[in-house]
Amino acid sequence: MVSRLAVNGGDALRTRPWPAWPQPAPGVAGAMADVLGSGRWSISGPYRGTDSYERRFARAFAAYNGVPHCVPAASGTAGLMLALEACEVGAGDEVIVPGLSWVASGSTILGVNAVPVFCDVEADTLCLSPDAVEAAITERTRAIVVVHLYSALADMDPLLRIAERHGLPLIEDCAQAHGATYRGVKVGALSTAGTFSMQHSKVLTSGEGGAVVTRDAHFARRVEHLRADGRCLSATLPSPGAMELVETGELMGSNRCLSEFQAAILTEQLTILDEQNETRRSNAARLDGLLGGLGLRPQTTSAGTTSRTYYTYAVRLPDGVLEDVPVTEVTDALTAELGFPVLPCYAPIPANKLYAPHTRRRYTLGLTHEERIDPKRFALPVCEGAARRTVTLHHAALLGGEEDMGDIAAAFAKVLRHGAELVH
Incomplete structure (x- = not known):
């Protein structure tokens, strides 16, 4: 079968550059x-x-x-x-x-x-x-x-x-x-x-x-x-x-x-800052509608929120879709289509390979302390579920325009449509 996904050698959906970050203020x-x-x-x-x-x-x-x-x-x-x-x-x-x-x-x-x-x-x-x-x-x-x-x-x-x-x-x-x-x-x-x-x-x-x-x-x-x-x-x-x-x-x-x-x-x-935040909010709202229409679930915020800041745009993959594919393969496919990094959400800290107290002698303060800081003692099912199904985009992508949001949605649609190529 001829591959349709860029990650497998097909044509990328987008080749235009994305907004750069950081963007220095005039002064x-x-x-x-x-x-x-x-x-x-x-x-x-x-x-x-x-x-x-x-x-x-x-x-x-x-x-x-x-x-x-x-x-x-x-x-x-x-x-x-x-x-x-x-x-x-x-x-x-x-x-x-x-x-x-x-x-x-x-x-x-x-x-x-x-x-x-x-x-x-x-x-x-x-x-x-x-x-x-x-x-x-x-x-x-x-x-x-x-x-x-x-x-x-x-x-x-x-x-x-x-x-x-x-x-x-x-x-x-x-x-x-x-x-x-x-x-x-x-x-x-x-x-x-x-x-x-x-x-x-x-x-x-x-x-x-x-x-x-x-x-x-x-x-x-x-x-x-x-x-x-x-x-x-x-x-x-x-x-x-x-x-x-x-x-x-x-x-x-x-x-x-x-x-x-x-x-x-x-x-x-x-x-x-406020002007940039407003641009991100406007584009995120547009993206919420586009991705929601594909069955994805954008991250929501608490009921008391009166104004959001978009550092990272996070969205959960649709239930029942690509569930047998590691999330890293999904994000690699999206990255290849967009030419912009799409990443899994953070690993739960106790499972993150960067969180390793045993590698630093300064934390060897006695057996009891070492047992208390052992990450293996924590069970976090919601964190673990989110890490398996949530993908993220850096806020620089939200400093673009309506066409850029359309490209992001088109990349998600393409990967979902041809997800069988990612199943081994």
């Missing part, structure tokens, strides 16, 4: 040049008589999220670790976290010597299940981390009630949700703290970077100390040439600071 080049000639490339450099870009971005991002405090950080991972430690999570404490997420959601908890307790997710939103959280709480639970995954927001109302009832801090991991709102409030502002990633693939990026936002001044001060070797920014501006970071001795920290170059990029990229 980025000028801001970078400003930092380059400023004599200050870091907040740990000498004060030069003007606000650092780090301070400028912190103010802008706090205002954007409707909170009084933002502490930039070197990465999303750093931000989450800072937030956990600011909540005084430490050795042996249990932290509840969804089992379906990027591997850092688990390894970051290990990084503060705590124990990740992986919980199952809701089948439609792929976000943390409140019922699973309630069942997982023990006397050792010290915090809950909720991830707003792909393009969905977790069901925050019951999660907030659970956290309040048990006296637990709730941290929102908003690495994939910059600008999304729940009941009109920006994510990250709903809980004890919100953490963000500005890694290369994110909708707001400086290549690497992160931030912690909060309404709590004491919490923000702890985060400041934790990210700058135990120092915090001075309440009063110093003389030019002096250090702006003050050695208070309040709390020991590490160096997890954002550079001035990254802060300058983020300050400018923030000015175009």
Whole structure:
């Protein structure tokens, strides 16, 4: 039989290029040049008589999220670790976290010597299940981390009630949700703290970077100390040439600071975030209709969501179709048709080959601890089902136009129509 699928040597459905990512805002080049000639490339450099870009971005991002405090950080991972430690999570404490997420959601908890307790997710939103959280709480639970995954927001109302009832801090991991709102409030502002990633693939990026936002001044001060070797920014501006970071001795920290170059990029990229998010939302709605008509099930979001951010477009394959074909073969076929990466959704963290505590000696803290962090002890049937049947597209594809969405739908239709070619 002559193959009709590009993955098997047929003609690809599309050869035109897709929108590039990242896309620099108009002011980025000028801001970078400003930092380059400023004599200050870091907040740990000498004060030069003007606000650092780090301070400028912190103010802008706090205002954007409707909170009084933002502490930039070197990465999303750093931000989450800072937030956990600011909540005084430490050795042996249990932290509840969804089992379906990027591997850092688990390894970051290990990084503060705590124990990740992986919980199952809701089948439609792929976000943390409140019922699973309630069942997982023990006397050792010290915090809950909720991830707003792909393009969905977790069901925050019951999660907030659970956290309040048990006296637990709730941290929102908003690495994939910059600008999304729940009941009109920006994510990250709903809980004890919100953490963000500005890694290369994110909708707001400086290549690497992160931030912690909060309404709590004491919490923000702890985060400041934790990210700058135990120092915090001075309440009063110093003389030019002096250090702006003050050695208070309040709390020991590490160096997890954002550079001035990254802060300058983020300050400018923030000015175009809402416009880009609106383009993605419009195209995602169009794609929902096209793919839904083919029997696929786009990821939904919780009832309280008032505005979605599309970091990744996730869709579940139709029931009864290609069920004997590994999802990686389906995504390879779609990628070959589109010339754009289509990927399976994340593997459940306990089954992810990147999550391997036994490969690092720093986690060998005794037999009991090693048993508690053993990923094999977690059964997550909803996460596992989603991983077998869900495929994803990066948000760059959603920055195209109506014709681009039509091409995506046509590629899915072609692969579904000729799926017999993938059955061995």
